[in-house]
Every structure is written in structure tokens, then in C-alpha cells.
Amino acid sequence: MKGEGWIEFSYSVETFEGLEHHRARAYHLRLPNGSVLLVGRDIEERRRFAALIRRTLYFALGFTILLGLVGGLLMSRNFLHRIDSITAASRSIMAGDLSQRVPVSGSGDELDQLSVSLNQMLDQIERLMAGMKEISSNVAHDLRTPLTRLRSRVEAALRTGEPAAQKAALEKTIEEADSLLATFNALLSIARTEAGQVLEALKPVDLRELVTDLAELFAPMAEELGGSLELSANDTVMVKADRQLLAQALSNLLDNALKYGVAPGRNSPEIALSLKHSADEAIIAVADRGPGIPDKDRGRVTERFVRLDRARTLPGSGLGLSLAQAIARLHNGKLLLKDNAPGLLVELVLPRIGAAR
Ligand SMILES: Nc1ncnc2c1ncn2[C@@H]1O[C@H](COP(=O)(O)OP(=O)(O)OP(=O)(O)O)[C@@H](O)[C@H]1O
Numbered sequence: 001m002k003g004e005g006w007i008e009f010s011y012s013v014e015t016f017e018g019l020e021h022h023r024a025r026a027y028h029l030r031l032p033n034g035s036v037l038l039v040g041r042d043i044e045e046r047r048r049f050a051a052l053i054r055r056t057l058y059f060a061l062g063f064t065i066l067l068g069l070v071g072g073l074l075m076s077r078n079f080l081h082r083i084d085s086i087t088a089a090s091r092s093i094m095a096g097d098l099s100q101r102v103p104v105s106g107s108g109d110e111l112d113q114l115s116v117s118l119n120q121m122l123d124q125i126e127r128l129m130a131g132m133k134e135i136s137s138n139v140a141h142d143l144r145t146p147l148t149r150l151r152s153r154v155e156a157a158l159r160t161g162e163p164a165a166q167k168a169a170l171e172k173t174i175e176e177a178d179s180l181l182a183t184f185n186a187l188l189s190i191a192r193t194e195a196g197q198v199l200e201a202l203k204p205v206d207l208r209e210l211v212t213d214l215a216e217l218f219a220p221m222a223e224e225l226g227g228s229l230e231l232s233a234n235d236t237v238m239v240k241a242d243r244q245l246l247a248q249a250l251s252n253l254l255d256n257a258l259k260y261g262v263a264p265g266r267n268s269p270e271i272a273l274s275l276k277h278s279a280d281e282a283i284i285a286v287a288d289r290g291p292g293i294p295d296k297d298r299g300r301v302t303e304r305f306v307r308l309d310r311a312r313t314l315p316g317s318g319l320g321l322s323l324a325q326a327i328a329r330l331h332n333g334k335l336l337l338k339d340n341a342p343g344l345l346v347e348l349v350l351p352r353i354g355a356a357r
Pocket residue numbers: 186252256257260261288290291292293301302306307308309310311315316317318319320321322344
């Protein structure tokens with residue numbers, strides 16, 4: 001042993017369990033008298049402790065990596081599986097099965113929220129498609145008859161060669177073409193309203209002003225027929241609405257009251273137009289004293305092209321109430337048909353904004 005410095009060496013220790021080899025670390029130096037001084041300590045304990053820490057760290061690291069791998073694998077498999085089922089659902093929807101829906105796992109996570117939104121979108125598309133189908137079949141069915149009639153009248157007039165008859169036929173043709181155009185326009189308005197296209201145009205509307213305007217428009221028509229239109233609107237009631245559409249819906253109701261609200265045995269309509277409200281609803285009522293609509297028919301008269309037998313002799317295409325109902329729904333409201341005993345009472349109920357002044 002030369003010079004001085006640190007050394008590490010093994011030595012044997014007598015313990016209870018027998019002879020054990022321990023490591024030791026020591027500093028040695030040569031004293032001036034020639035002897036060697038060795039100062040050291042047993043570092044076996046420290047060595048074992050360091051080994052234990054190292055082992056634990058390696059184990060924890062290994063465990064974390066394993067957990068990450070397995071977790072990641074499971075999560076991505078689950079995620080991919082769900083994406084796969086969304087892809088499968090969208091494929092079969094593209095293939096024409098609009099009733100298919102994207103599966104929702106119920107976990108409420110982002111993917112689930114996406115599925116719910118997709119399903120809501122599909123519901124809306126399905127409803128619109130069903131509406132389109134219904135409209136086109138209705139149009140095909142109900143417009144064919146008047147068009148055929150129009151055609152045969154023109155044909156007959158051509159054949160007679162008599163100017164007076166031809167003139168009369170032309171006039172009748174214009175009249176029928178106008179009514180066909182009105183039907184087309186009503187159908188388009190219903191389709192547009194049901195698709196919710198005008199929703200962004202909603203503004204605060206003063207219903208008292210609206211019903212007053214309509215009463216001014218329709219009262220002379222009622223009086224011309226020898227009848228009357230009474231208005232009762234005391235409070236200002238505000239709703240969020242498209243004024244034009246509301247006016248259209250109410251005009252349809254008033255037009256019906258003028259046409260059908262004639263009491264049997266009389267020939268003049270007596271109409272009551274009123275505006276009422278509750279805490280959160282505005283109610284516009286159009287009531288007449290005519291024969292009314294029987295209980296069993298009240299549900300179906302709001303469907304497109306439905307006209308009751310009694311009405312067949314009067315002009316109309318059976319779209320007025322459908323449009324009024326579509327407009328009510330667009331405004332989150334409803335159209336209620338009630339018995340006015342006698343007569344019909346139609347209520348247009350809308351959610352109101354603000355309080356009455
Ligand atoms: N006030 C009423 N009294 C009695 N029956 C009514 C009244 N309003 C509507 N009806 C019945 O409901 C049917 C449907 O009404 P709707 O307004 O939808 O169509 P329409 O008046 O026949 O035609 P359109 O309004 O398209 O010109 C009418 O044909 C009629 O039979």
C-alpha cells in the first residue's frame with residue numbers, strides 16, 4: 001500500500017447467521033514513523049439500500065411503461081372500435097337507410113356528444129326528407145286534378161271555335177291558374193317554415209298592433225257579407241316573431257272564419273278576434289258562429305290538403321290551417337282548435353316576452 005488515498009475492499013464479518021462478506025471503504029495514509037493508518041467504515045448497508053432504491057425505481061419505471069402501453073392500447077382499441085361503428089352507421093345511412101343512428105355508449109364523453117349531435121342532425125334530415133316526400137306526393141296527387149281539368153277546358157274551347165266560349169274558357173283558365181299558383185306558394189311557405197329557414201328573422205312583435213291591423217283589413221270584408229268582426233285587444237303583448245308570417249297565419253284563420261263561419265240558415269259571418277295573455281303565453285283567438293269542426297276532424301284538418309266535405313263547394317286548397325300550424329310551431333307555439341259552441345274557436349298560442357303594460 002503506497003502513498004495515501006481511498007480504497008474499497010471486501011472483508012468478512014461474523015454475524016449471528018455466520019460469516020458474511022461486506023464491502024468497506026477506507027482512507028489510508030502512511031504516518032511519519034512508517035506505520036500505516038487505515039480509517040474506514042462498513043458500507044454494506046448503504047450498498048444494499050442503494051440497490052433497493054435502484055430496483056424499486058426500475059420496477060416502477062417498468063410498471064409505468066407497461067401500464068401506459070396496455071392502457072393506451074385498450075383506449076385506442078376502444079376509440080377505434082367506436083369510430084368504426086360510427087363509420088359503419090354513416091355508410092349504411094349513405095346507402096339510403098335514413099333510419100340508422102350512430103351508436104351512443106352513454107359515457108357522455110366527447111365522442112358520445114358527437115354521436116348525439118350527429119343523431120340529432122339525422123333526425124332533422126329524416127324529418128325534412130319525410131316532409132319533402134309527403135309534399136311531392138301531395139302535390140302530384142292534388143295538383144293533377146286541377147291541371148287535367150284546366151287542360152280539358154282549353155282543349156274543349158279550342159274545339160268549339162266560338163270566340164265568346166273561348167274567351168270565357170280563357171278567363172276561367174286564368175282563375176284556375178291563379179288558384180294553382182296560390183297553392184304552390186302556400187306549399188312552398190309551409191315547406192320553408194317547417195325547415196325553420198326564417199328562424200333568424202324573429203324580432204319583437206307587438207301583437208295588439210298586429211291584430212288591430214288585421215281587424216281593420218278583415219272587418220270590411222265581414223261587413224260586405226253582412227256580418228261583423230269584433231276585436232278585443234286591451235293589453236300590449238309582445239312576442240318574438242316574424243311579423244309577416246304571423247300575419248299570414250292569422251289571415252288564414254280569419255279567411256276561414258269568413259268562408260265557413262256562417263251560421264246555418266244565415267249568410268253572414270260573425271267573427272270575434274281577441275288577444276289575451278297569461279304570465280308566459282300570448283293567445284290570439286279567432287272565433288266564429290258557424291257549424292264548427294266536429295271533434296273527430298279537428299286533428300286532421302291541420303294536415304295538408306284536408307278539406308271537409310262541407311267546404312268542397314267553396315274555393316280553397318286545404319292548406320291554410322297547415323300553414324298556420326307550421327308558423328305556430330316555428331315560433332315554439334301551438335295552434336288549438338276548440339268548440340265555440342256553436343262555431344269554431346282557433347287559438348294561436350305563442351310564448352311571450354316581457355310583461356303587459
Ligand atoms: N272556421 C271554420 N269553420 C268550419 N270549418 C272550418 C273552419 N276553418 C276551417 N274549416 C275546415 O277545415 C278545412 C281546412 O281548412 P284550411 O284553411 O286548411 O283549408 P281551406 O280553407 O279549405 O283552403 P285554403 O285555406 O288553403 O284556401 C276547411 O276545408 C274546412 O272544411
